[in-house]
Amino acid sequence: MELSGGDILVQCLKDEGVEYIFGYPGGAVLHIYDALFKQDAVKHILVRHEQGATHAADGYARATGKPGVVLVTSGPGATNAVTGIATAYMDSIPLVVFSGQVPLPVIGSDAFQEADIVGITRPCVKHNFLVKDLTKLAETVKKAFYIATTGRPGPVLVDIPKSLTDPAIKVPYQYPKSVSIRSYNPSVKGHRWQIRKAVDLLLTARRPVIYSGGGVILGNGAEPFTEFARLLGFPVTNTLMGLGAYPATDQQFIGMLGMHGTYEANMAMHECDVLIAVGARFDDRVTGKISEFCPHAKIIHIDVDPASISKTVKVDVPIVGEVGSVLADMLEMLKSADKRPDAEALADWWRQIERWRSVHCLSYDAGSDKIKPQHVIEQLWEVTRGDAFITSDVGQHQMWAAQFYKFDKPRRWINSGGLGTMGFGMPAAIGVKLAFPEADVACVTGEASIQMCIQELATALQYRTPIKIVNLNNGYMGMVRQWQEFTYESRYSHSYLETLPDFVKLAESYGHVGMRISRPGDVRAALEEAFALRDRTVFLDFLTDPTENVYPMIEAGKAHHDMRLAPGVSTDTELA
Numbered sequence: 167m168e169l170s171g172g173d174i175l176v177q178c179l180k181d182e183g184v185e186y187i188f189g190y191p192g193g194a195v196l197h198i199y200d201a202l203f204k205q206d207a208v209k210h211i212l213v214r215h216e217q218g219a220t221h222a223a224d225g226y227a228r229a230t231g232k233p234g235v236v237l238v239t240s241g242p243g244a245t246n247a248v249t250g251i252a253t254a255y256m257d258s259i260p261l262v263v264f265s266g267q268v269p270l271p272v273i274g275s276d277a278f279q280e281a282d283i284v285g286i287t288r289p290c291v292k293h294n295f296l297v298k299d300l301t302k303l304a305e306t307v308k309k310a311f312y313i314a315t316t317g318r319p320g321p322v323l324v325d326i327p328k329s330l331t332d333p334a335i336k337v338p339y340q341y342p343k344s345v346s347i348r349s350y351n352p353s354v355k356g357h358r359w360q361i362r363k364a365v366d367l368l369l370t371a372r373r374p375v376i377y378s379g380g381g382v383i384l385g386n387g388a389e390p391f392t393e394f395a396r397l398l399g400f401p402v403t404n405t406l407m408g409l410g411a412y413p414a415t416d417q418q419f420i421g422m423l424g425m426h427g428t429y430e431a432n433m434a435m436h437e438c439d440v441l442i443a444v445g446a447r448f449d450d451r452v453t454g455k456i457s458e459f460c461p462h463a464k465i466i467h468i469d470v471d472p473a474s475i476s477k478t479v480k481v482d483v484p485i486v487g488e489v490g491s492v493l494a495d496m497l498e499m500l501k502s503a504d505k506r507p508d509a510e511a512l513a514d515w516w517r518q519i520e521r522w523r524s525v526h527c528l529s530y531d532a533g534s535d536k537i538k539p540q541h542v543i544e545q546l547w548e549v550t551r552g553d554a555f556i557t558s559d560v561g562q563h564q565m566w567a568a569q570f571y572k573f574d575k576p577r578r579w580i581n582s583g584g585l586g587t588m589g590f591g592m593p594a595a596i597g598v599k600l601a602f603p604e605a606d607v608a609c610v611t612g613e614a615s616i617q618m619c620i621q622e623l624a625t626a627l628q629y630r631t632p633i634k635i636v637n638l639n640n641g642y643m644g645m646v647r648q649w650q651e652f653t654y655e656s657r658y659s660h661s662y663l664e665t666l667p668d669f670v671k672l673a674e675s676y677g678h679v680g681m682r683i684s685r686p687g688d689v690r691a692a693l694e695e696a697f698a699l700r701d702r703t704v705f706l707d708f709l710t711d712p713t714e715n716v717y718p719m720i721e722a723g724k725a726h727h728d729m730r731l732a733p734g735v736s737t738d739t740e741l742a
Contacts, residue, residue: 167339169336187235214622216243217250220247222596223261224590225580233315256584268328284325294322304342368440371507378411381446383576402420406581423726440466442466442467559589564581588615600629603631616635637705
């Protein structure tokens with residue numbers, strides 16, 4: 167059959183099995199929008215800002231494992247999407263972003279709403295395309311989805327000039343069943359000899375740690391990872407992006423590591439003799455001072471991306487391959503091995519970890535007459551029975567959510583880790599709710615972050631995505647204030663928000679339910695009431711203690727064993 171460019175794109179999306187496309191119309195994509203209007207298979211979600219489109223698609227992708235799909239117009243439409251594209255790129259999230267472009271004959275002439283979006287996005291996409299030949303459009307779309315979802319996932323942008331979508335111009339259509347890209351062949355299977363070396367090293371460990379990152383979740387490897395950890399009986403720590411890869415309520419889990427990780431996780435990292443990193447990239451927020459990172463350890467690193475291995479920290483046993491495949495091979499070797507880890511040494515190691523645990527590094531003043539943000543998250547976990555999808559924005563509230571909400575399942579913790587994007591949480595929650603309409607979805611945010619994409623409250627109403635917004639309102643850009651207190655002698659330069667809106671009235675003006683909670687005793691009841699309103703978006707404005715800080719904290723330039731703990735938390739209980 168012969169189709170126009172707009173119809174080809176829509177048919178490609180159907181053939182690819184796309185359920186939702188998030189976007190905002192404009193001149194360069196009107197032919198595509200007309201093609202969307204004439205069908206019902208691919209549902210379009212109209213956001214109120216292109217950044218919201220990319221974040222919503224991102225949230226959908228993180229929760230489902232499927233690629234998120236975005237459609238924006240040329241010029242400012244495309245540039246508005248860049249923050250969301252960069253967010254997905256930093257966290258290896260599969261997105262396919264279609265941007266309109268001015269007609270081919272006027273590209274480069276500074277035409278109305280022209281921007282070189284291919285050039286602009288080159289540093290923050292896995293790949294991008296400018297389509298110049300209509301007969302190549304279907305093949306390009308197929309390549310975009312293939313690249314976005316294989317190997318280390320990431321965003322791919324396809325820039326489509328308006329002249330290629332002219333309804334009067336039609337070409338034969340056939341969507342490829344597969345594509346072959348000569349220069350792109352991601353590894354799947356790990357090298358068996360390297361896996362054998364890793365297994366042999368693990369079996370000699372006396373003070374081991376298993377450290378997992380977002381790659382375990384993105385690679386759908388949580389199940390074999392959990393089996394692997396339980397078979398060995400080693401302590402497990404996750405990065406911010408890896409939360410949920412191993413059940414947080416399990417005794418082997420020693421908490422998140424890194425800048426705001428637990429005392430026991432960071433001390434175990436510093437003292438371990440064998441470290442296996444699975445689907446992690448040794449981010450600076452994890453490693454602290456590189457020269458003092460795991461000073462006694464031999465390091466095994468499993469990652470699908472060869473460029474990530476020894477990029478930051480030199481490792482002893484590199485393994486390139488998909489996490490699930492490599493772990494399956496490791497499990498096979500471990501089960502058939504005639505040797506087991508030294509049980510006595512491992513018992514001594516666990517005794518030391520329990521001493522570190524006894525420091526209770528996440529303690530806070532629960533008896534205060536002010537609402538403590540940690541208490542709100544603990545109650546959120548209890549009210550949702552730990553089974554909700556939790557999105558977050560960026561800052562103190564994000565760290566408290568990571569510390570106090572116990573994620574037992576993968577793909578339930580949806581946050582911007584690498585780029586740290588304020589405004590991510592609410593549109594991401596909308597994307598998650600569209601994917602899982604019967605699930606509880608909550609956005610944990612702060613009064614600064616929520617205003618970055620507050621207009622998406624309209625999107626939530628239009629598409630009936632009843633999310634719960636948990637606003638930890640302390641009147642400050644909290645993490646900025648915390649750093650200013652610790653590093654700048656409490657000079658709070660422009661971190662105090664003097665003119666906040668009435669969030670209850672604002673939520674109500676968008677057609678939602680608003681609640682303001684100012685007393686600790688009302689926290690639980692407010693959350694229960696909000697989640698009982700199954701078909702309404704509820705904005706819960708919790709007025710929290712403005713002096714509360716996130717602890718523990720590894721300050722810039724410090725190592726894992728050099729943590730700032732909360733006032734009153736002592737390591738005196740620790741026995742050498």
